Amino acid sequence: MHRLTATYLVETPLALDKAAASLAGEQSSGTFVAVPGETDELKARFAARVERITELESTTTPSLPTGRAAAPGTVYRRAEIEVSWSLENFGANLPTLVSTIQGNLYELAQFSGLRLRDLTLPEIYRSAFRGPAHGIAGCRRLTGVQGRPLIGTIIKPSIGLSPAQTADLVRALAEAGIDFIKDDELMADPPHSPFDARVAAIMRVISSQADRTGKKVMYAFNITDELDAMQRHYETVVCAGGTCAMLSLNSVGLVAAKKICDLGTLAIHGHRNGWGMLNRHPLLGMEFPAYQKLWRLAGVDQLHVNGIANKFWEPDDSVVRSIASCLAPEPLRKPVLPVVSSGQWGGQAPETFRRTQTVDLLYMAGGGIMAHPEGPAAGVRSLQRWWEAAVEGLTMAEAAGKYPELAVSVAKFGTSG
Amino acid sequence: MHRLTATYLVETPLALDKAAASLAGEQSSGTFVAVPGETDELKARFAARVERITELESTTTPSLPTGRAAAPGTVYRRAEIEVSWSLENFGANLPTLVSTIQGNLYELAQFSGLRLRDLTLPEIYRSAFRGPAHGIAGCRRLTGVQGRPLIGTIIKPSIGLSPAQTADLVRALAEAGIDFIKDDELMADPPHSPFDARVAAIMRVISSQADRTGKKVMYAFNITDELDAMQRHYETVVCAGGTCAMLSLNSVGLVAAKKICDLGTLAIHGHRNGWGMLNRHPLLGMEFPAYQKLWRLAGVDQLHVNGIANKFWEPDDSVVRSIASCLAPEPLRKPVLPVVSSGQWGGQAPETFRRTQTVDLLYMAGGGIMAHPEGPAAGVRSLQRWWEAAVEGLTMAEAAGKYPELAVSVAKFGTSG
Numbered sequence: 083m084h085r086l087t088a089t090y091l092v093e094t095p096l097a098l099d100k101a102a103a104s105l106a107g108e109q110s111s112g113t114f115v116a117v118p119g120e121t122d123e124l125k126a127r128f129a130a131r132v133e134r135i136t137e138l139e140s141t142t143t144p145s146l147p148t149g150r151a152a153a154p155g156t157v158y159r160r161a162e163i164e165v166s167w168s169l170e171n172f173g174a175n176l177p178t179l180v181s182t183i184q185g186n187l188y189e190l191a192q193f194s195g196l197r198l199r200d201l202t203l204p205e206i207y208r209s210a211f212r213g214p215a216h217g218i219a220g221c222r223r224l225t226g227v228q229g230r231p232l233i234g235t236i237i238k239p240s241i242g243l244s245p246a247q248t249a250d251l252v253r254a255l256a257e258a259g260i261d262f263i264k265d266d267e268l269m270a271d272p273p274h275s276p277f278d279a280r281v282a283a284i285m286r287v288i289s290s291q292a293d294r295t296g297k298k299v300m301y302a303f304n305i306t307d308e309l310d311a312m313q314r315h316y317e318t319v320v321c322a323g324g325t326c327a328m329l330s331l332n333s334v335g336l337v338a339a340k341k342i343c344d345l346g347t348l349a350i351h352g353h354r355n356g357w358g359m360l361n362r363h364p365l366l367g368m369e370f371p372a373y374q375k376l377w378r379l380a381g382v383d384q385l386h387v388n389g390i391a392n393k394f395w396e397p398d399d400s401v402v403r404s405i406a407s408c409l410a411p412e413p414l415r416k417p418v419l420p421v422v423s424s425g426q427w428g429g430q431a432p433e434t435f436r437r438t439q440t441v442d443l444l445y446m447a448g449g450g451i452m453a454h455p456e457g458p459a460a461g462v463r464s465l466q467r468w469w470e471a472a473v474e475g476l477t478m479a480e481a482a483g484k485y486p487e488l489a490v491s492v493a494k495f496g497t498s499g
Numbered sequence: 500m501h502r503l504t505a506t507y508l509v510e511t512p513l514a515l516d517k518a519a520a521s522l523a524g525e526q527s528s529g530t531f532v533a534v535p536g537e538t539d540e541l542k543a544r545f546a547a548r549v550e551r552i553t554e555l556e557s558t559t560t561p562s563l564p565t566g567r568a569a570a571p572g573t574v575y576r577r578a579e580i581e582v583s584w585s586l587e588n589f590g591a592n593l594p595t596l597v598s599t600i601q602g603n604l605y606e607l608a609q610f611s612g613l614r615l616r617d618l619t620l621p622e623i624y625r626s627a628f629r630g631p632a633h634g635i636a637g638c639r640r641l642t643g644v645q646g647r648p649l650i651g652t653i654i655k656p657s658i659g660l661s662p663a664q665t666a667d668l669v670r671a672l673a674e675a676g677i678d679f680i681k682d683d684e685l686m687a688d689p690p691h692s693p694f695d696a697r698v699a700a701i702m703r704v705i706s707s708q709a710d711r712t713g714k715k716v717m718y719a720f721n722i723t724d725e726l727d728a729m730q731r732h733y734e735t736v737v738c739a740g741g742t743c744a745m746l747s748l749n750s751v752g753l754v755a756a757k758k759i760c761d762l763g764t765l766a767i768h769g770h771r772n773g774w775g776m777l778n779r780h781p782l783l784g785m786e787f788p789a790y791q792k793l794w795r796l797a798g799v800d801q802l803h804v805n806g807i808a809n810k811f812w813e814p815d816d817s818v819v820r821s822i823a824s825c826l827a828p829e830p831l832r833k834p835v836l837p838v839v840s841s842g843q844w845g846g847q848a849p850e851t852f853r854r855t856q857t858v859d860l861l862y863m864a865g866g867g868i869m870a871h872p873e874g875p876a877a878g879v880r881s882l883q884r885w886w887e888a889a890v891e892g893l894t895m896a897e898a899a900g901k902y903p904e905l906a907v908s909v910a911k912f913g914t915s916g
Contacts, residue, residue, distance in 0.1 A: 110685065124658075124659035124660075128656070128659040146780055146812075147812060147814075149814055150812075170689055170690055170691065172687065173689060175688060175728070177723050177724065177747055177751045177752075178724065180747075180749075181685060181723065181747040181772050181773070184749075184750075185747075185772040186772050187775070188773065188775025188776045189774070189812055189813065189841075190811060239541060239542075241545040242542075267602065268526065268527065268598060268602065270595040271590070271592060272587055272588060272590060274587065304595075306592070306594050307594065307754075308592065309726075309757070309758040310758075312754070330595070330597075330598040332597075333594035333595065333601075333753065334754045335594075335752005335754055335756070336752050337750075337751045337752050337754075338726065338758070339752070340726070341727075356601045356605065357605070358603070358607075359777060359783065359784050362605055362606070362783060363780050363783050364564065366779060368776070394603070394606035394607060395606055396566060
């Protein structure tokens with residue numbers, strides 16, 4: 083029988099096998115007293131199964147409140163545990179899969195820490211889920227960029243520009259040779275920049291440049307909204323000749339995001355704002371390898387992973403692991419394009435390449451382009467040059483020594499990195 | 500101008516005013532260097548505004564990792580802060596509202612703790628959002644229950660029963676006088692209990708009992724699935740004469756849940772499984788008063804709040820506050836029916852009433868009904884009696900002394916409470 087496996091980091095004041103059994107029970111047949119109808123045959127067929135318990139370190143302070151008074155000297159044991167479910171329990175129903183692997187687990191008093199680390203999805207899911215309609219190869223085809231990262235930027239300020247002002251910025255960026263531009267996630271369809279007017283103004287610029295040069299900038303229009311509006315906005319982008327739409331994944335939710343991805347014409351740029359809530363405490367929530375698998379099943383083509391030396395709290399090791407998980411073939415044998423973002427100005431390219439050995443990235447820089455001392459075109463060229471230097475194997479210092487234009491960007495942005 | 504206000508509990512190694520300003524900047528015009536186009540006029544119109552900073556206690560240990568080395572002796576200050584945004588930034592776009600008040604905030608290195616406590620929504624939202632189509636009054640009308648809590652239960656085992664076996668349980672419960680029954684959240688449309696067959700079998704029992712007695716049990720069918728399937732299942736329930744559908748809110752997501760609520764025929768039972776991930780750490784995530792407002796805007800009619808002396812980690816004070824927030828008129832002047840659940844057997848009724856002074860509840864008991872020593876009908880009668888005793892003002896012990904049938908349930912379930 084096909085089974086789904088989930089790996090958790092747990093912390094518990096109980097014996098590990100007892101705690102693991104309570105987790106498995108809660109997430110399959112579980113009830114607080116025995117009831118008629120719960121036969122051994124049913125249990126064997128539908129029960130979650132504890133597959134592995136690997137004991138880790140212990141602590142005397144619980145990481146999360148348990149709501150129970152602890153005896154003095156209580157030890158909280160940590161372990162990695164693996165639990166599996168028969169696919170029969172939920173089938174290809176993605177939100178019910180999520181309820182099964184997460185559900186009430188995070189509320190169990192038996193645990194003082196619980197974190198979903200990873201998932202292994204049954205191979206049979208390849209026939210039930212299409213996954214990313216475009217993925218990395220498709221995004222390269224749509225932008226005509228091969229052999230290096232796509233270079234992208236964000237329209238700032240996030241809020242307040244009119245469609246005409248935004249189109250002016252897009253013109254400058256397109257002429258500068260940018261591959262990708264996105265709306266800010268705080269910007270959707272406000273009165274000062276109605277969605278339809280913004281798409282019309284921006285696509286006029288992008289299409290006319292594509293007609294002249296053969297290069298069509300990919301613009302991720304933020305269609306995040308209620309469902310009917312998202313579908314309408316998606317059509318507006320398609321009709322205007324656009325190639326990409328952006329969703330704030332956590333705000334929209336899995337089911338509506340999948341409905342949009344299923345449309346399949348546009349590449350879907352997945353913004354993970356809100357992710358910190360799910361991930362920042364080391365013994366709560368979930369880790370990115372599990373998270374990205376769910377969104378890959380939903381069909382997202384591009385997914386934010388933060389960046390090396392980012393402006394947020396996330397350590398580089400975690401970013402490196404996120405990039406690797408996006409590029410790993412499973413699930414569905416379809417990788418998702420990692421979107422490297424947050425405080426990036428180019429100087430992080432050498433370390434990013436050294437640690438990930440890939441150019442299959444969408445590399446986003448904000449001020450690094452628009453605030454470049456010699457203008458946006460120099461900013462874009464500088465980012466491309468940073469990536470050439472990175473692939474040559476140079477460090478940031480070596481690259482700045484070899485290429486004068488990179489010395490310029492280190493002088494301007496180096497302290498913020 | 501109409502503004503939305505969010506209240507956060509924060510912890511930061513920075514000066515509080517500086518940290519609050521960085522939060523407001525990130526969630527409106529924010530970028531990491533100044534760029535052309537960001538005028539003072541734009542800033543004044545669209546910037547988030549820090550409305551209040553109330554300093555609380557300090558600590559020398561950060562609650563969450565910041566990704567930055569701290570100087571020895573660093574103090575982490577806690578405060579409650581209030582930030583407001585012009586409605587013009589996002590309008591009636593619910594997911595973009597969520598991205599605005601949550602967004603990247605949880606990733607900011609400037610904070611070692613950040614938790615959304617509450618929201619104040621602009622009154623003008625009453626014209627943009629319908630909110631719960633049925634709410635408390637509607638659920639009472641649909642079930643014919645006045646003056647006491649609706650008494651409900653869950654079909655267990657969660658997974659494995661066939662439609663015919665489930666219908667047999669429903670028959671026993673309906674004959675026992677139950678008001679409400681729900682599918683388990685792990686149970687949606689599996690091969691051993693296909694949704695359509697389950698609805699047909701169960702509604703045959705419920706309708707025939709309603710024809711005989713005039714009392715129609717409300718059954719919350721779990722329609723959680725991909726969007727097209729949810730819409731199809733919703734129609735199936737409507738056509739079979741059902742009155743309620745259940746969604747796993749966090750797994751489905753805000754946008755698809757609102758799309759279903761907008762249909763407006765069935766009462767929507769909102770299950771909050773996964774909630775612990777968002778709430779369990781005291782300095783991360785969000786608190787229930789904020790959470791329930793978002794789901795009320797989406798239109799959910801019934802929302803889980805856990806229960807007094809529950810089997811999970813949640814303290815009673817938190818449960819009491821959740822119930823109060825569901826019953827408060829704002830937003831939209833439409834309360835949502837609190838679903839009291841988790842380890843409830845009736846004995847918690849006195850304390851629940853003493854602390855909340857309300858009978859506007861859906862009171863769910865699992866084993867407390869099905870495993871009652873004198874059968875399910877005695878279980879349902881016992882729960883009704885518990886609530887009569889609670890409204891009389893009796894304690895659990897006084898109630899058990901006065902009513903022999905309550906002494907029976909204390910003897911059976913009292914230790915698990």
